Amino acid sequence: MARLDVNRSGEMEIFVRAVELGSFTAVGLDYQMTPSAVSKLIARLESRLGTRLLNRSTRALQLTPEGTLFYERSLQVLAQLEDAERCVSTSAEPKGRIRVNANVPFGEHFLLPLVPQFLLHYPQVTLDLVLQDQVIDLLGERTEVAVRAGPLKDSRLVARKLGETRMMIVGAPSYLARQGMPRKPADLETHNRLGFNYSRASPGWPLQDKSGPVSFMPNGNARVSDGQALRRLAVGGLGLVRLAKFQVKDDIAAGRLVPVLERYNPGDAEEVHAVYIGHGGNLPSRVRVFLDFLAANVRFP
Template sequence: MSRQDINRAGEMDVFVRAVELGGFSAAATACRMTPSAVSKLIARLEARLGIRLINRSTRRLQLTPEGCAFYERSVSILADIAEAERYASAGEQAAGPIRINTSASFGNHVLAPLLSSFMALHPAVTLDISYTDKVVDLMEERADVAIRAGPLKNSSLIARKLGAARKFIVASPDYLRRHGEPKSIADLQQHCRIGFSYSRAIGGWPLLDQDDTVLVPVTPGIQVGDGEGMRHLALSGAGLARLAVFTVGADIAAGRLVSVLEDMNPGDLEEFYAVYIGQGGPLPARVRALLDFLAANVRL
């Protein structure tokens, strides 16, 4: 048997049980083995170590001095293994750090209002949140969960859908007073449009043209790297922007932004997902708790 094939922790466990339960038969019952199998395992262990651990001349097991030392170290090592496993899984309690990657818009308008409730439910969890609209490598960023929008490419990531949001073309009242309100697709050419500075799955603005939905190319007068920055530019009167309802819904209701070309809005929905790395094993309790909480509480 090669060194790699030896289950040292398993050997230690059987040896410790034999000592603490006072015999091979009791250890065999506890370990779901036969007494002969326990005897052979101890004999192999002694042969491999080159020492006698147990004197078998009496009806009860009697440890040799070397056996006493090995027993004490085995108990300590098995306790360390059990503690490592408890720390890794945190049992059924959600505990430890969670690294979240999300867009600034989703983070500010959807995630942030929910976090106090999540932390009240799971006080042993700590959160580390990174805001970026760019798609990041979860492994490289050491992120446990990322919130992503739009169609997902095939990958090793596992996705849990959180919902879908409508989008609106908006502008500030001041911008519309200065430049007029667009009434048609052709009118968009006369307006400053605010776009993203990175490539998107959908590279234009979908609008209804009679009964068909057409994708209107957008050559932005201003480019920005995140949706929250785009919202602030629209609020400042810089131009037109197309953003999700959770980003601009409160601004529209308060009159800070105005929805334009709404009769041409096709009502398309942008889907949002919580994604995480799938490696075949069970999720840590802290990550599973966050995913379950988001799935139950996110409203877009």
């Protein structure tokens, strides 16, 4: 039988916060404890469990395999405790920090415009937003929610589909005036096809010609780290790019960009998901309401 003087939920909460913040000092500030007291609490937890959960260094905390498993299960347990309290409390309201990672185009077109409305509804929640196009490890980056486009590979994560975004190839009128408008997929061979400087699950540009599916790899004289930068290079007339319709529709309407080879577009689209660690209803209420808010308010053209 468990000893009554062991506050298991308290230990879990401190441990989870240490993983999220990556620092005993930061946890101490949150809970009005000294870094030494936090370190001793984690050490007692590891001693009771008989395994090391965190590898410490002077700069960072790193989860061990056992620590990763305990972290994921702790999230579930704490979410269930929060849910139990909410069921019997008339004043319970989602609160706490949510670290969110999203690609730059989604962040600028959807996430940032929605933030004021979300925080107006949930004033006790704090959003910690990171916009970057590279795929991150949620545990390693201490992130609760990430928005990802394209195929999903990480089996540890749970995904909630936000929609599909149609992909298209576009170029600026100034570039097309210099290089000519491609009339068939093979014409892309002679064009400056701009792309990203990191690996992608589907790096090619898929098209459909008379002989069947064809794909072209980016081959341009510039590569960038995010979709908004790629759009700006295209608007500047450097070359052709393949981006989501939501990202370029305003440029097309204003004449800054022109669709290319649309008759050969096979209905190319990427699914967009919000991914997170957790299972079923085992989510903190702050994360659950954030996911619900995204699903209700994100609409792709």
